[in-house]
Amino acid sequence: MSATRSPAHSPVCVLDVSPVVPVVVVEDVATAVPLARALLAGGIGVVELTLRTPVALDAVRAVALEVPEILLGVGTCTSADDVARAVDAGAQFLVSPGTTRSLVEAARDRDVPLLPGVATVSEALAALELGIHELKFFPAQQSGGVPFLAALRTVLPQVRFCPTGGISPATAGEYLALSNVGCVGGSWLTPADALAAGDFARVEELARAAVALRGATGAHG
Numbered sequence: 001m002s003a004t005r006s007p008a009h010s011p012v013c014v015l016d017v018s019p020v021v022p023v024v025v026v027e028d029v030a031t032a033v034p035l036a037r038a039l040l041a042g043g044i045g046v047v048e049l050t051l052r053t054p055v056a057l058d059a060v061r062a063v064a065l066e067v068p069e070i071l072l073g074v075g076t077c078t079s080a081d082d083v084a085r086a087v088d089a090g091a092q093f094l095v096s097p098g099t100t101r102s103l104v105e106a107a108r109d110r111d112v113p114l115l116p117g118v119a120t121v122s123e124a125l126a127a128l129e130l131g132i133h134e135l136k137f138f139p140a141q142q143s144g145g146v147p148f149l150a151a152l153r154t155v156l157p158q159v160r161f162c163p164t165g166g167i168s169p170a171t172a173g174e175y176l177a178l179s180n181v182g183c184v185g186g187s188w189l190t191p192a193d194a195l196a197a198g199d200f201a202r203v204e205e206l207a208r209a210a211v212a213l214r215g216a217t218g219a220h221g
Ligand SMILES: O=C[C@H](O)COP(=O)(O)O
Pocket: 023, 164, 165, 166, 167, 185, 186, 187, 188
């Protein structure tokens, strides 16, 4: 089954949909649709389903068909084959922990935005050379966190980031207050225990709290 969905127009809109992009590891395909609906109910209009489990592509297909209102990303794309499989399953944008020319070209061939990861200035420069200005900063907390991104504002003002990795509700606001951060990524909105227990009310509640982070960050620094 190949889902047909409109691709997101550019990674710019991916960074602007929500203060937090939920990064989800789906262990049981039956949780995919209810978790996507819970995120939407809590005010989060985007989800990144990672290619880290055997059921991941089935989950993407299910959400693409049954929750068309949510902007659907597929993460942990590490090869051109992953890109093809993700787009065939219904991905509207793609996320990768790193940046390679083959990933960028594969995504462009399919006309689907890619949010590729970088963790150093040289990697960010290489991405700029490939024409990409919207980047994932991964793993964010482990790679220098807020001070690193703050330092980049002066030397790479043309780049905007979605920091992901090790971010929590307690630290997300510091990232969101930076002018070069569009949104943050994190797995805390869809905890494994809540998904296993079918506790989608908790997912909705976590989504609601994540939406409120934007208002709590104040002016961009
Ligand atoms: O693998 C890391 C994910 O992209 C983010 O996960 P985390 O929010 O649990 O650090």
